[in-house]
Amino acid sequence: MMDPVILISILVGLVVVLLVVGAPLKPVRFLGNIAVKLVIGALMLFFVNAFGSFIDFHIPINGVTAAVSGILGVPGVVLLIVVKQFII
Numbered sequence: 001m002m003d004p005v006i007l008i009s010i011l012v013g014l015v016v017v018l019l020v021v022g023a024p025l026k027p028v029r030f031l032g033n034i035a036v037k038l039v040i041g042a043l044m045l046f047f048v049n050a051f052g053s054f055i056d057f058h059i060p061i062n063g064v065t066a067a068v069s070g071i072l073g074v075p076g077v078v079l080l081i082v083v084k085q086f087i088i
Contacts, residue, residue: 038063041070044077059084 045061052058059065059080069076 037070038066039070041066041068041076044069044074045080048077048081057081057084 042061045059045065049058049061065080068080072079
């Protein structure tokens, strides 16, 4: 039979390890999702620019436009096109 002090020490150690390892995973996962969305947004803008070159249309690819198109998706790309055409 194990000594209760050893058993409690092992359980406390496991809890500490889970807190140390498990806590940072959510922010890292969140930042990873944001990075993936930014890359997808930049790719969508690249394709808009590739097809827009036929009609002399270009949306600059930078952090703001990639974030808008990545987070909002296709409606964000349409929003950028509308802003470019009618406002700027």
